[in-house]
Amino acid sequence: MYWKKCPASTFIRRRRRSISSSTRASAWSWWDHVRPASKDPIVGVTEAFLADPNPKRINLGVGAYRDDEGKPVVLQCVRDAEAKIAGSEFLESISAAISSKLVEESLKLVYGKDSNVITDGRFAGIQALSGTGACRLFAEFQKRFYPESQIYLPDPTWSNHHNIWRDAHVPRRTFRYYNPSTKGLNFAALMDDVKNAPDSSFFLLHPCAHNPTGVDPTKEQWREISHQFKVKNHFPFFDMAYQGFASGDFDIDAKAIRIFLEDGHLIGCAQSFAKNMGLYGHRVGCLSVLCSDHKQAVGVKSQLQQIARAMYGSPPVHGLLLVSTILSDSDIKSLWLREMKAMANRIKSNRSALRDSLENLGSPLNWEHITNQVGMFCFSGLTPDQVNQLARKFHIYMTQDGRISMAGVTSGNVSYLANAINQVTNYSQENLNLCNTSF
Amino acid sequence: MASLLSVSLTSASPSPSASLSTQESHKGKLKLRNSGLSFTNEKINPFANEKSSGRISMVAAVNASRFDGIAMAPPDPILGVSEAFKADTSELKLNLGVGAYRTEELQPYVLNVVKKVENLMLERGENKEYLPIEGLAAFNKVTAELLFGADNPVIKEQKVATVQGLSGTGSLRLAAALIERYFPEAKVLISSPTWGNHKNIFNDARVPWSEYRYYDPKTVGLDFEGMIADIKAAPEGSFVLLHGCAHNPTGIDPIPEQWEKIADLIQEKNHIPFFDVAYQGFASGSLDADAASVRLFAARGMELFVAQSYSKNLGLYSERIGAMNVVCTSAGAAARVKSQLKRIARPMYSNPPIHGARIVANVVGDPALFNEWKAEMEMMAGRIKNVRQKLYDSLCAKDKSGKDWSFILEQIGMFSFTGLNQTQSENMTNKWHVYMTKDGRISLAGLSLAKCEYLADAIIDSFHNVS
Numbered sequence: 001m002y003w004k005k006c007p008a009s010t011f012i013r014r015r016r017r018s019i020s021s022s023t024r025a026s027a028w029s030w031w032d033h034v035r036p037a038s039k040d041p042i043v044g045v046t047e048a049f050l051a052d053p054n055p056k057r058i059n060l061g062v063g064a065y066r067d068d069e070g071k072p073v074v075l076q077c078v079r080d081a082e083a084k085i086a087g088s089e090f091l092e093s094i095s096a097a098i099s100s101k102l103v104e105e106s107l108k109l110v111y112g113k114d115s116n117v118i119t120d121g122r123f124a125g126i127q128a129l130s131g132t133g134a135c136r137l138f139a140e141f142q143k144r145f146y147p148e149s150q151i152y153l154p155d156p157t158w159s160n161h162h163n164i165w166r167d168a169h170v171p172r173r174t175f176r177y178y179n180p181s182t183k184g185l186n187f188a189a190l191m192d193d194v195k196n197a198p199d200s201s202f203f204l205l206h207p208c209a210h211n212p213t214g215v216d217p218t219k220e221q222w223r224e225i226s227h228q229f230k231v232k233n234h235f236p237f238f239d240m241a242y243q244g245f246a247s248g249d250f251d252i253d254a255k256a257i258r259i260f261l262e263d264g265h266l267i268g269c270a271q272s273f274a275k276n277m278g279l280y281g282h283r284v285g286c287l288s289v290l291c292s293d294h295k296q297a298v299g300v301k302s303q304l305q306q307i308a309r310a311m312y313g314s315p316p317v318h319g320l321l322l323v324s325t326i327l328s329d330s331d332i333k334s335l336w337l338r339e340m341k342a343m344a345n346r347i348k349s350n351r352s353a354l355r356d357s358l359e360n361l362g363s364p365l366n367w368e369h370i371t372n373q374v375g376m377f378c379f380s381g382l383t384p385d386q387v388n389q390l391a392r393k394f395h396i397y398m399t400q401d402g403r404i405s406m407a408g409v410t411s412g413n414v415s416y417l418a419n420a421i422n423q424v425t426n427y428s429q430e431n432l433n434l435c436n437t438s439f
Numbered sequence: 440m441a442s443l444l445s446v447s448l449t450s451a452s453p454s455p456s457a458s459l460s461t462q463e464s465h466k467g468k469l470k471l472r473n474s475g476l477s478f479t480n481e482k483i484n485p486f487a488n489e490k491s492s493g494r495i496s497m498v499a500a501v502n503a504s505r506f507d508g509i510a511m512a513p514p515d516p517i518l519g520v521s522e523a524f525k526a527d528t529s530e531l532k533l534n535l536g537v538g539a540y541r542t543e544e545l546q547p548y549v550l551n552v553v554k555k556v557e558n559l560m561l562e563r564g565e566n567k568e569y570l571p572i573e574g575l576a577a578f579n580k581v582t583a584e585l586l587f588g589a590d591n592p593v594i595k596e597q598k599v600a601t602v603q604g605l606s607g608t609g610s611l612r613l614a615a616a617l618i619e620r621y622f623p624e625a626k627v628l629i630s631s632p633t634w635g636n637h638k639n640i641f642n643d644a645r646v647p648w649s650e651y652r653y654y655d656p657k658t659v660g661l662d663f664e665g666m667i668a669d670i671k672a673a674p675e676g677s678f679v680l681l682h683g684c685a686h687n688p689t690g691i692d693p694i695p696e697q698w699e700k701i702a703d704l705i706q707e708k709n710h711i712p713f714f715d716v717a718y719q720g721f722a723s724g725s726l727d728a729d730a731a732s733v734r735l736f737a738a739r740g741m742e743l744f745v746a747q748s749y750s751k752n753l754g755l756y757s758e759r760i761g762a763m764n765v766v767c768t769s770a771g772a773a774a775r776v777k778s779q780l781k782r783i784a785r786p787m788y789s790n791p792p793i794h795g796a797r798i799v800a801n802v803v804g805d806p807a808l809f810n811e812w813k814a815e816m817e818m819m820a821g822r823i824k825n826v827r828q829k830l831y832d833s834l835c836a837k838d839k840s841g842k843d844w845s846f847i848l849e850q851i852g853m854f855s856f857t858g859l860n861q862t863q864s865e866n867m868t869n870k871w872h873v874y875m876t877k878d879g880r881i882s883l884a885g886l887s888l889a890k891c892e893y894l895a896d897a898i899i900d901s902f903h904n905v906s
Contacts, residue, residue: 028768031765035775036775036779087557130788282792282793291506306515309639311612
């Protein structure tokens with residue numbers, strides 16, 4: 001519990017006692033019962049990193065792409081788009097048109113440009129505040145129209161998923177996903193949980209580059225999951241935050257969604273342009289909910305817009321203009337696809353470099369998962385204690401669950417990182433006298 | 440407290456095998472009744488029939504959606520006006536709906552200072568990394584200083600928790616969530632009338648609200664006694680939503696003596712003042728003068744909420760830049776409150792958008808640009824004052840009934856409550872192609888000097904000839 005609910009009346013009585021004149025001597029506050037919120041586990045990592053003056057520090061926390069010097073990157077396609085829109089006087093009146101175009105282009109990425117979902121207009125799509133905003137809109141929508149429903153989240157999942165559905169007052173359950181002993185997918189358990197959930201349950205799925213584990217189902221496994229979802233009539237909600245980052249190819253990375261579409265599921269999907277376009281701070285994403293027909297889609301869209309209007313009004317235009325420009329200008333779009341591939345490739349080579357370094361150091365542990373896992377993150381298997389040691393002794397920062405953002409690895413720091421990991425794991429090894437297991 | 444939407448269902452879309460007939464609506468829950476199926480629980484399962492027969496029909500699966508029967512949400516009353524205006528083909532049409540500033544030529548206006556700053560930002564080529572959850576530090580600093588004054592003790596003593604929000608709406612929503620969490624029994628008192636979206640925000644945040652009298656149709660002015668009586672009658676520890684300046688929709692603000700009395704009463708009743716400052720600079724043309732009400736309350740050592748928006752005064756409507764400020768009695772309380780605002784923001788949107796924040800930080804943080812902004816602000820507020828004067832003059836010249844139109848000059852800011860009722864407002868639109876909201880509100884920002892006489896004719900006609 002982050003807070004204690006106290007009736008306001010308690011504070012009225014206290015306040016009365018303390019007021020004798022218009023200037024109060026003591027600093028009594030309405031907010032005395034407000035405790036400090038605990039730090040967000042992911043954002044808190046960056047805060048700790050920034051507070052560390054050591055030059056060797058490495059931030060492997062937030063999933064934000066870095067270049068080989070560890071610097072943030074603004075893609076050239078984005079710079080081109082910035083130049084193109086510069087000075088254009090944005091008229092509120094064209095907002096709706098641009099927004100619709102953006103939504104359509106975004107959905108083509110996910111559903112396929114020839115998808116009949118798009119040509120038939122069977123989608124309710126709105127621009128959202130990146131992936132978080134898209135998930136939150138859906139959670140609120142789910143609560144409003146299925147007030148008794150729950151959400152099944154994979155175990156583990158991005159920590160903010162729990163916050164989102166909780167704040168939307170939708171009870172959360174988890175389904176088994178990650179197998180710590182194989183550092184891979186616990187497919188049998190996943191299918192069991194899907195089967196045992198009550199019919200028509202809402203499930204959140206990561207279509208590719210699972211966060212935090214980097215473990216994705218194979219194509220065949222996705223087919224089985226889709227089939228079972230049909231049997232159980234479950235609602236699949238996809239959080240697509242890393243399209244392009246898993247394989248470098250947008251269509252390949254969307255295969256899970258395409259399989260579900262082929263099977264006739266009417267899915268929901270949150271998309272983010274934070275990572276794959278490097279537009280983190282602009283908060284651009286999209287929420288789509290597939291419907292039986294266009295008319296229903298119009299109704300659903302209007303409800304989503306209403307939820308958005310009471311939360312923040314409308315989404316910020318600058319990011320919208322950038323994404324819209326990139327997706328609709330064929331030269332800029334091609335450049336983007338190439339730059340995306342380059343980012344994905346750099347991360348793959350980081351994975352190989354880290355694994356090789358650890359193996360070359362003679363670490364007795366199995367590090368295959370570093371290259372088996374996919375996308376921006378590696379679920380290292382490091383324990384919280386080891387994670388803390390890395391921070392304290394080596395100024396290397398990651399989340400407590402041992403998730404490493406591979407984008408933070410560079411050719412300059414990979415040896416240092418491997419050495420540090422090797423040391424903290426060897427030390428534990430000696431102490432526990434274990435070889436391959438509970439690690 | 441207004442409950443969750445009661446969904447009224449329209450007839451379901453046709454689908455081959457799952458034939459869903461017209462349904463009844465049920466507050467907060469969807470109930471579908473199908474002649475062929477009996478539902479023993481309230482969960483909707485359009486495929487239950489198929490499941491029991493052991494075969495899954497893919498075709499039915501494609502066409503039946505679990506969101507069948509979700510009705511169109513009602514159109515937003517304010518934005519709907521612009522849509523209707525666009526559809527009107529008459530040359531005489533006038534859009535006095537949305538409160539977005541227009542030039543004398545009735546064109547949208549991007550402030551020169553904003554263009555300058557955007558060019559600077561483009562040249563600098565800054566990165567696009569995530570802001571911290573609480574927003575851009577440079578923005579948070581300047582926005583609080585702009586509101587309270589840089590020398591204000593609440594700033595110097597770090598007693599203000601400031602968090603960047605998505606314009607006024609987003610900032611209000613953060614505060615509403617904080618109220619819901621920490622004062623679960625408290626109500627928000629809102630003026631009657633108030634900006635339409637206030638109610639939506641508190642409803643969605645599950646915060647109960649009630650209204651205090653504000654607008655007096657007889658005087659087309661402030662019903663001060665009614666306001667005081669209603670605030671007095673409310674349970675102790677209520678949150679009182681006040682418009683810092685340029686009340687929306689009426690344009691009617693309390694005078695300084697009235698603000699003092701309101702503050703006295705709020706202190707006496709242990710209420711918490713909650714200011715919505717959407718027009719700082721736009722009311723009088725002076726940023727400091729427009730913050731006087733907020734500063735008066737802060738000077739008394741009161742704890743308060745203040746939502747800010749840069750949509751109008753910097754013309755940054757679509758960039759969604761604003762802030763929530765919570766003034767506390769100690770730096771410690773402010774730090775704790777800030778941490779909880781962050782905790783609320785994270786599952787809403789994670790961190791706020793950078794572009795608008797950088798623009799404001801650059802404009803307000805640079806003395807030369809700040810002065811330029813102040814000049815443009817005075818120009819915009821000045822244009823509105825001129826338009827008010829011309830409208831008033833036209834009304835007096837054309838109306839021989841002796842009606843007192845001086846409220847046009849006394850009201851302040853972008854909006855004017857004309858005193859026209861719904862039927863009369865409809866006449867404005869249907870006969871005169873003047874688009875406005877049904878409550879009689881006109882946006883003077885959408886009026887040019889050239890159109891004042893036409894508008895005067897329309898108002899006079901609607902007022903006298905329509906009931």
